[in-house]
Amino acid sequence: MDGLSQPWPWYVAGPLIGLFVPLLLILGRRRFGISSSLRHLCAALGSRAPFFRYDWRAERWNLAFVLGIFLGGFGAGVLLPNSAPLELNPSVVASLQRLGLFPDGGLWPRELFALEALKNPKVFLFLLLGGMLIGFGARWAAGCTSGHSITGLSALQWPSLLATLGFFGGGLLSAHLLLPWFLSGLR
Amino acid sequence: MSDEFPLQQNPVEQNRAALWPYLLAGVAFGFVAVRSEIVSWYRIYEMFHFASFHMYGVIGSAVLTGALSLWVLRRWGYSLRPPEPGRYRYALGGLAFGLGWGLVGACPGPIYALLGSGVAGALVVFLGALLGTYLYGLLQRWLPH
Numbered sequence A: 001m002d003g004l005s006q007p008w009p010w011y012v013a014g015p016l017i018g019l020f021v022p023l024l025l026i027l028g029r030r031r032f033g034i035s036s037s038l039r040h041l042c043a044a045l046g047s048r049a050p051f052f053r054y055d056w057r058a059e060r061w062n063l064a065f066v067l068g069i070f071l072g073g074f075g076a077g078v079l080l081p082n083s084a085p086l087e088l089n090p091s092v093v094a095s096l097q098r099l100g101l102f103p104d105g106g107l108w109p110r111e112l113f114a115l116e117a118l119k120n121p122k123v124f125l126f127l128l129l130g131g132m133l134i135g136f137g138a139r140w141a142a143g144c145t146s147g148h149s150i151t152g153l154s155a156l157q158w159p160s161l162l163a164t165l166g167f168f169g170g171g172l173l174s175a176h177l178l179l180p181w182f183l184s185g186l187r
Numbered sequence B: 001m002s003d004e005f006p007l008q009q010n011p012v013e014q015n016r017a018a019l020w021p022y023l024l025a026g027v028a029f030g031f032v033a034v035r036s037e038i039v040s041w042y043r044i045y046e047m048f049h050f051a052s053f054h055m056y057g058v059i060g061s062a063v064l065t066g067a068l069s070l071w072v073l074r075r076w077g078y079s080l081r082p083p084e085p086g087r088y089r090y091a092l093g094g095l096a097f098g099l100g101w102g103l104v105g106a107c108p109g110p111i112y113a114l115l116g117s118g119v120a121g122a123l124v125v126f127l128g129a130l131l132g133t134y135l136y137g138l139l140q141r142w143l144p145h
Helices: A010-018 A022-029 A038-045 A055-077 A090-100 A121-141 A145-154 A156-184 B014-034 B042-048 B054-076 B090-102 B109-114 B120-142
Strands: none
Touching: A010 A022, A010 A090, A010 B014, A010 B054, A022 A145, A022 B014, A022 B054, A038 A055, A038 B109, A038 B120, A055 A090, A055 B014, A055 B042, A055 B054, A090 B042, A121 A156, A121 B090, A121 B109, A145 A156, A145 B054, A145 B090, A145 B109, A156 B090, B014 B090, B014 B109, B042 B054, B042 B090, B090 B109, B090 B120
16 A cells, blocks of 8 residues: 555656557557547537537547546545655755745645636736647647657657657757746746 | 548447546556656656656656557557658647646646646646647648648
8 A cells, every 4th residue: 555655666657657558559449649638628619610520429538538537636636645745856946946936745836736826817827828838739749748759659650759859849948948937927 | 621640430339338448547547647746847847957867767668668568569460550741740839839848847648637636727727728729720721730
């Protein structure tokens, strides 16, 4: 039971995550990918644009899968939360403090994700904009980290390598330039 | 109509019962994602500052496991569809995605897991992601692929 609630190291988590590629292939010849669910949700909500006019019901497996992720997040986040606090590299803690974030052992910064933080319209817009880039970019690139960086790379598909380089390049730009700029504006 | 990966048509009539395995697989994925801390905004920040091996280890060993599994499964005729042609969509779309990832520190899988964990900010990120997806659907014709 102890091993179940302690945070898992990379060499346990990584192979487990990699197994979702064969699992979904065997279950129904599905390609492991998560961001397509956002497209199916738009289609199910009745978006009229041609991009959303297709039989989303044929893709219900993907919606069931992300509903499961939601429930798994509830199980591991609320019912049986991680029993040890998040441990960060001290150099990271120092650089975060300079940005006005003070890690408290939780998985996410309260300054950005807590309910009270959302009362600041700048924080709200920050999260909304970040989410929009993720949704927009994932559809443009026809996949996200699961579909490209795990599934596509596993299958040695070169467009997925290109997409992964884009994900990483964009993330570097964001984490080193945009994020400090945004966070300094919050204070 | 779409130049997305061709949407797979399941020849077998899908009924609700057929969805259970996917729901359970999702539960397992969400559980692993939280337990391994890959849903953590801080872990993503660390990764982009090259300050921890954790995320590199997770993604690297996941790819290795996936590649080995696919190599084995090929013998039984399982394979993934080839990707859509194009360069710009992968490079530029990837860049846009990365910009968002570096800010909110969560990709779509973790967003769902964080929603389930009751993280208020994740709801805003999720709504943003839906909005961004919708926006792409509207602008698709004018974007380079």
